[in-house]
Amino acid sequence: MRWLFSFLVLALLGAVQALSSSGSRLLVVLEELAEKDKYSEFWDDLRGRSYTLSFESPKNDKLSIFKHGERAYDHLILFPPKTKGLGPSLTPKLLLEFLKKDGNVLLTLSADHPTPSAIVSLLLELDIHLPTDRNALVIDHFNYDTVSAGEKHDVLLVPAPKALRADVKNYFEVDGTIAVPRAVGQGLGNTTPHLAPILRAGSSAYSYNPKDEAEIVEDPFAVGEQLSLVSAMQARNSARFTVVGSVEMLQNEWFDAKIGAVGSKEQTTTANRAFAAKVSEWTFKETGVLKVGRLQHYLNEGKKNVNESAVGVPEHNPGIYRIKTDVSYTIEISEYTSTHLSPFVPPTADDVQLEFSMLSPFHRLSLTPLAQTANSTIFGTSFVLPDQHGIFNFRVNYKRPFLTSVDEKRQVTVRHFAHDEWPRSWNISAAWVWIGGIWVTVAGWIAFVALWLYSEGVEKGVKKTQ
Amino acid sequence: MRFFRSILPSLLVSGACVVSAASSWGFEDATLTVQSKGAGVGGGLKEKLSINSPLSKQVTLGATDTLKIFLTTTDGKKAKRPHQAFLTVTEQASGLEESFIFSVKDSGKGKVELTHKDIPTPLLLASEPLTASLVIASFGSSTPYRSKAFEITIERDQNAPIAAGEKPVRYGKLEEIHHIFRSDPKSPPKIITLVFTAAVLGALPVLFGVWLTLGANVNHISKALGSAPVSHALFFGSIVALEGIFFLYYTSWNLFQTLPAAAAVGSVAFLSGSRALSEVQERRLAGLR
Numbered sequence: 104m105r106w107l108f109s110f111l112v113l114a115l116l117g118a119v120q121a122l123s124s125s126g127s128r129l130l131v132v133l134e135e136l137a138e139k140d141k142y143s144e145f146w147d148d149l150r151g152r153s154y155t156l157s158f159e160s161p162k163n164d165k166l167s168i169f170k171h172g173e174r175a176y177d178h179l180i181l182f183p184p185k186t187k188g189l190g191p192s193l194t195p196k197l198l199l200e201f202l203k204k205d206g207n208v209l210l211t212l213s214a215d216h217p218t219p220s221a222i223v224s225l226l227l228e229l230d231i232h233l234p235t236d237r238n239a240l241v242i243d244h245f246n247y248d249t250v251s252a253g254e255k256h257d258v259l260l261v262p263a264p265k266a267l268r269a270d271v272k273n274y275f276e277v278d279g280t281i282a283v284p285r286a287v288g289q290g291l292g293n294t295t296p297h298l299a300p301i302l303r304a305g306s307s308a309y310s311y312n313p314k315d316e317a318e319i320v321e322d323p324f325a326v327g328e329q330l331s332l333v334s335a336m337q338a339r340n341s342a343r344f345t346v347v348g349s350v351e352m353l354q355n356e357w358f359d360a361k362i363g364a365v366g367s368k369e370q371t372t373t374a375n376r377a378f379a380a381k382v383s384e385w386t387f388k389e390t391g392v393l394k395v396g397r398l399q400h401y402l403n404e405g406k407k408n409v410n411e412s413a414v415g416v417p418e419h420n421p422g423i424y425r426i427k428t429d430v431s432y433t434i435e436i437s438e439y440t441s442t443h444l445s446p447f448v449p450p451t452a453d454d455v456q457l458e459f460s461m462l463s464p465f466h467r468l469s470l471t472p473l474a475q476t477a478n479s480t481i482f483g484t485s486f487v488l489p490d491q492h493g494i495f496n497f498r499v500n501y502k503r504p505f506l507t508s509v510d511e512k513r514q515v516t517v518r519h520f521a522h523d524e525w526p527r528s529w530n531i532s533a534a535w536v537w538i539g540g541i542w543v544t545v546a547g548w549i550a551f552v553a554l555w556l557y558s559e560g561v562e563k564g565v566k567k568t569q
Numbered sequence: 570m571r572f573f574r575s576i577l578p579s580l581l582v583s584g585a586c587v588v589s590a591a592s593s594w595g596f597e598d599a600t601l602t603v604q605s606k607g608a609g610v611g612g613g614l615k616e617k618l619s620i621n622s623p624l625s626k627q628v629t630l631g632a633t634d635t636l637k638i639f640l641t642t643t644d645g646k647k648a649k650r651p652h653q654a655f656l657t658v659t660e661q662a663s664g665l666e667e668s669f670i671f672s673v674k675d676s677g678k679g680k681v682e683l684t685h686k687d688i689p690t691p692l693l694l695a696s697e698p699l700t701a702s703l704v705i706a707s708f709g710s711s712t713p714y715r716s717k718a719f720e721i722t723i724e725r726d727q728n729a730p731i732a733a734g735e736k737p738v739r740y741g742k743l744e745e746i747h748h749i750f751r752s753d754p755k756s757p758p759k760i761i762t763l764v765f766t767a768a769v770l771g772a773l774p775v776l777f778g779v780w781l782t783l784g785a786n787v788n789h790i791s792k793a794l795g796s797a798p799v800s801h802a803l804f805f806g807s808i809v810a811l812e813g814i815f816f817l818y819y820t821s822w823n824l825f826q827t828l829p830a831a832a833a834v835g836s837v838a839f840l841s842g843s844r845a846l847s848e849v850q851e852r853r854l855a856g857l858r
Contacts, residue, residue, distance in 0.1 A: 244708070244713040253710060254708055255708060256708055268741070270741055270742060293737045294738070295738070296738045296740045306657075306666060307704060307713075309655075319652055319653075319654070320670065321670060323668075326655070326668040327668060452742075454742050456743060456745075458746075464746050467743060467746035468747075469745060487750075503741070504740060532762045536762060539770050540769050543769055543770060543772060543773045547773060553787060553805065554780065554787065557787040557789045558786055560857060561786075
């Protein structure tokens with residue numbers, strides 16, 4: 104039996120060698136297979152990160168991203184079709200189904216051909232808006248590549264993206280300038296927290312339609328930093344969907360193109376290769392993936408018992424606590440970085456927070472990192488349970504842009520004081536009068552019984568006259 | 570190059586780069602007017618905008634005012650129509666931006682109109698003056714123009730406040746919550762408690778004293794013990810023991826320890842009590858008490 108088991112383990116080890124935390128089967132859908140050589144360096148990079156690439160044309164009737172109702176691939180790269188759409192096997196509905204089943208999609212757009220309505224409606228489902236003119240492209244008269252687009256200004260030079268906010272990690276930092284040729288700008292809906300721009304256009308950029316607005320731009324779709332050139336959507340199930348506004352930026356030609364910024368005679372090389380790697384790493388869940396290890400909560404009895412061993416022991420957490428007791432909570436969080444799990448360190452302006460809630464949170468506390476193991480950080484805090492009995496949850500709901508969501512709930516009962524847990528009456532000074540009264544009565548009663556039993560009658564005469 | 574540097578310092582400041590091109594974008598004959606709805610022609614603010622430096626005067630835009638800018642865009646010295654002619658309004662603190670598009674004719678004559686209706690709500694609610702800059706640029710190698718033109722203060726109508734709108738949901742750190750506990754029950758000052766406890770405890774000696782003055786005594790104890798020693802000792806002892814059981818119940822025992830003990834002591838009291846009390850009756854009948 105044992106040798107069978109070890110064979111099984113070996114086989115499993117073989118299967119989990121991909122760098123992505125969610126699988127290595129990658130399907131590339133592009134219309135003309137001949138075109139794939141233009142992107143060979145990108146494919147080589149992906150193969151170098153141990154993906155198995157399959158190339159299919161959307162026109163292929165047998166193409167299906169599902170097999171027996173399950174995903175046939177883990178990741179999808181979609182190239183912009185030159186025809187009307189992506190065909191019956193890649194309808195928006197099927198692609199959303201693919202996302203629902205935890206598949207990741209990297210969608211590329213190009214301003215060279217009108218964007219098919221199937222893709223526009225797919226993006227609209229995700230609240231990503233494309234220009235109403237299907238031919239629109241983004242230009243910037245201030246930051247363009249003087250080498251290749253001195254006249255048309257349609258090759259944008261964008262500095263490497265900075266962190267979205269002070270409390271968000273930057274997974275797309277590259278060294279150098281990114282060239283974005285002939286991009287389709289995207290507008291991101293403001294209402295959803297699932298969308299985030301990866302690469303924004305410069306403040307002087309705008310989107311225009313080269314056919315209708317050749318002379319002067321009159322009603323641009325979006326202007327400046329509202330234009331997202333590369334945008335990310337992470338669904339509730341942490342499936343990732345990235346829109347790259349310009350498929351050309353992934354071409355070999357642009358991976359090491361010499362570019363010249365406006366106003367400088369020096370020519371530099373683009374950082375497109377590094378940026379494409381960062382974007383695909385993030386999309387295919389090589390970065391920004393969080394994993395929760397051991398989660399503990401226990402009655403704090405003054406001992407410091409943070410267990411720093413990372414051995415996956417089952418949870419033995421109490422199911423019941425009393426109100427107003429001091430409770431400690433620890434949670435172990437790792438971050439997957441390309442090859443291994445490493446300790447998760449949140450940005451300085453951010454904190455992992457614990458909620459102790461019954462319907463609404465009674466406590467919401469920031470967890471502090473207590474210790475680090477080889478591949479995880481142990482966050483924890485201690486607090487006094489509220490003076491309210493009921494069914495409560497320890498909940499860590501850590502959702503942040505670019506990070507997979509963590510939502511860990513542990514239910515506990517919080518009971519009120521048992522009859523013998525209250526302070527004794529002699530500890531309450533107000534009760535002393537009553538306690539004294541009781542014992543005075545007791546002593547008086549015993550004295551009265553003794554008197555009644557053993558007293559000699561006196562003043563008989565008085566008694567008789569009565 | 571040098572020539573440009575000397576006459577267009579603002580261009581450099583604004584970050585617009587100087588290319589070794591023959592010409593650069595700009596404008597001339599730019600006028601800015603702010604007109605209230607009620608005011609007649611000629612009323613309101615009228616200023617000339619300069620290509621080199623921003624307007625020193627603050628521009629105020631009231632709720633019913635219309636801001637208009639007329640200008641002629643130029644490429645080099647010639648009037649020409651650019652592809653991009655924007656009036657960009659920026660809130661410096663947040664970096665929020667909105668661009669308003671000039672409608673420019675072939676001759677280069679351009680015009681833009683701005684009222685409260687055109688400005689997005691977050692910019693309307695800005696507390697600091699907004700920075701308005703002019704952006705004029707086009708294809709080709711001419712140097713694009715971008716420079717701060719004036720500062721604009723939004724004057725909101727006090728009678729019709731603008732709702733800020735709901736803040737969209739963004740994932741991030743939330744504010745901490747600390748449960749507010751009900752306050753602990755309080756006892757009165759100890760001195761008051763002690764005074765009243767002393768009064769209660771003092772009642773006992775007072776009671777004994779009163780009994781003594783009335784002639785209370787225990788003279789019959791030897792007589793009682795002489796005639797029924799066992800039953801008297803047991804009866805009185807069981808009454809004291811019952812109080813002892815109550816004391817133990819109060820301090821440490823639970824009900825299941827208390828009840829059997831109380832039952833045992835109670836039956837002893839019942840059995841011995843009938844003997845002891847009949848002895849007391851005998852003494853009464855004998856006229857001794």
